[in-house]
Amino acid sequence: MALSYKARRRWAAFILLVGLPIYIILATVLATAVVAWFERPVFLLQLAIYIGLGVLWIVPFKGIFLGVGQADPDAPPEDDNYK
Numbered sequence: 001m002a003l004s005y006k007a008r009r010r011w012a013a014f015i016l017l018v019g020l021p022i023y024i025i026l027a028t029v030l031a032t033a034v035v036a037w038f039e040r041p042v043f044l045l046q047l048a049i050y051i052g053l054g055v056l057w058i059v060p061f062k063g064i065f066l067g068v069g070q071a072d073p074d075a076p077p078e079d080d081n082y083k
Contacts, residue, residue, distance in 0.1 A: 027053040
């Protein structure tokens with residue numbers, strides 16, 4: 001079942017306002033644990049970890065965010081003749 005435009009906008013806002021801060025905290029804890037496990041790895045490995053975690057969060061939510069910034073496709077067309 002496909003989500004409506006309004007539902008996708010609401011879920012996108014919820015993900016950005018609630019889910020992303022939680023993910024940032026978890027990713028920071030994970031990255032800190034990995035860095036501690038490797039006893040301060042080289043800079044490029046650290047950079048790869050942070051970039052990978054920074055991109056990884058969007059993969060499951062790609063369908064929700066697609067088209068959210070566009071105009072509502074279900075809305076009736078606006079009449080510009082009344083000007």
